Amino acid sequence: MQPVNLNTNIMRTNTNKYKANIKQYLLDCINYDETEHCHDKGKLYYCSKRFIKEWVNPYEYRRQGGNVTLLLEGWLSGLGIGIDFEYGGIIKAAKMLHETDYISDEKMEIIQRDWFKHLAQHLNRIFEENQKDWFVKNYK
Numbered sequence: 001m002q003p004v005n006l007n008t009n010i011m012r013t014n015t016n017k018y019k020a021n022i023k024q025y026l027l028d029c030i031n032y033d034e035t036e037h038c039h040d041k042g043k044l045y046y047c048s049k050r051f052i053k054e055w056v057n058p059y060e061y062r063r064q065g066g067n068v069t070l071l072l073e074g075w076l077s078g079l080g081i082g083i084d085f086e087y088g089g090i091i092k093a094a095k096m097l098h099e100t101d102y103i104s105d106e107k108m109e110i111i112q113r114d115w116f117k118h119l120a121q122h123l124n125r126i127f128e129e130n131q132k133d134w135f136v137k138n139y140k
Contacts, residue, residue, distance in 0.1 A: 010107060011098045013118070021097045022122045029081045044130040051075050052139050061139075068135050072120035083119060090115050 011018045027040055032050070035043045055075040064070040079085060084093045094111045095103060103111065111118075127134045 009098075010100055010103060017099075018097065019122070019125075021099070022119075023126050025093065025097060026081070026083075026119065026123055026126060029083045031082050041130055044127060047081065048127045048131070048134055049138060051080060052135075054080060056139055069117070069120050069124050072124055073116045076119050076123070077116040085115075087112055 011021075013019075013022075027043060030043045030047045032046065035046050038046065051072065055078075056071055060071065060074070064074070076083060077085075084090050090112050091103065091108055094108075095101065131137065
C-alpha cells in the first residue's frame with residue numbers, strides 16, 4: 001500500500017496564483033440577484049457601490065479614520081457578500097485558496113482570527129484593479 005501524498009504547503013498570499021484564487025472566491029461570493037447575469041467587472045462595480053450605500057456614512061468613515069480596508073472588514077463581517085463565516089467553512093475555504101490538504105492548528109487559528117481583515121484587503125485590491133481610485137470616485 002502506497003502512502004497518501006497530501007499537499008501540506010501553504011501558498012504565500014502575495015503570489016499571483018493565490019491572488020487569482022482569492023479573486024475567484026470573492027467573485028463567486030458576490031451573488032446578488034442583480035449580478036446574476038453580470039460579467040466580473042459588473043459584479044465588482046455593483047458590489048463596490050452596494051458596499052458604499054449600505055455601510056459607509058460620515059460617522060463610520062470618521063470612526064475608521066477613512067481606512068477603506070477597515071470599512072470593508074466591518075461590512076464583510078456583517079456578511080455583505082456570501083463569504084464563509086463559520087470556523088469549518090473558513091478552514092475549508094482557506095485550504096481551497098492555498099491549494100493544500102493540511103493546515104496546522106497554529107495557522108488555522110491565525111486564518112480564522114484574521115479572515116475578514118484578509119478578505120477586506122484583497123477585495124479592496126480587486127476593486128482598485130477594477131476601477132482606479134474606486135472609493136474616492138464613488139463616495140461623495
